[in-house]
Amino acid sequence: MAKLYFKFGAMNSSKTANALMTKFNYEEKGKRVWLIKPAIDDRDGIETIKSRIGLQATAQVIQKDDSILDLCPIKEIDVIICDECQFLTESQVDDLRIIVSDFDIPVLCFGLRSDFLTHLFPGSRRLFELADSITEIKSICRCGSKATVNARFDEEGNIQTTGDQVLIGGNDTYEGLCWSCYHRMINEQLKRK
Numbered sequence: 001m002a003k004l005y006f007k008f009g010a011m012n013s014s015k016t017a018n019a020l021m022t023k024f025n026y027e028e029k030g031k032r033v034w035l036i037k038p039a040i041d042d043r044d045g046i047e048t049i050k051s052r053i054g055l056q057a058t059a060q061v062i063q064k065d066d067s068i069l070d071l072c073p074i075k076e077i078d079v080i081i082c083d084e085c086q087f088l089t090e091s092q093v094d095d096l097r098i099i100v101s102d103f104d105i106p107v108l109c110f111g112l113r114s115d116f117l118t119h120l121f122p123g124s125r126r127l128f129e130l131a132d133s134i135t136e137i138k139s140i141c142r143c144g145s146k147a148t149v150n151a152r153f154d155e156e157g158n159i160q161t162t163g164d165q166v167l168i169g170g171n172d173t174y175e176g177l178c179w180s181c182y183h184r185m186i187n188e189q190l191k192r193k
């Protein structure tokens, strides 16, 4: 029986590298991989997915209103790998669940658990609800503890505590932190003001 996998991690936990290595492993065994990535803006078509360690591959971009069931070339693939799966809609995760169970095609989703305010992304929430297998790709905070929070910093290096869940075209940067460091840095920032 195929399974729906959710492999989550914080920013810079090499999720994309893991996704691309998984793709390589399947292809080495002669399996056909459909690599997909949800759009966060309205770019469409094919996009190159790059990991920081240099791996890259082309993925089909899934728009917010797309039905994965309609788009999926089910007869031509053996496995689906999704990068940035936190940006899937709930109904797209439902589509993947159906593909796993009705067509016996494994689906591996790689993405973030939560946003810069520590709340679940909609795609991640649905994956926690529906996945057969949930594993954490671990990475560390600057203090050495496990990173669980994805802090968003502005150009001046201030942690953002308000704003949209998905920010397009900003110059902000993200860093995986443990919750204690995240909390302490916000408090220190408040004291300075």
Ligand SMILES: [Zn+2]
Pocket: 141, 142, 143, 144, 145, 177, 178, 179, 180, 181, 182
């Ligand atoms: Zn820390």
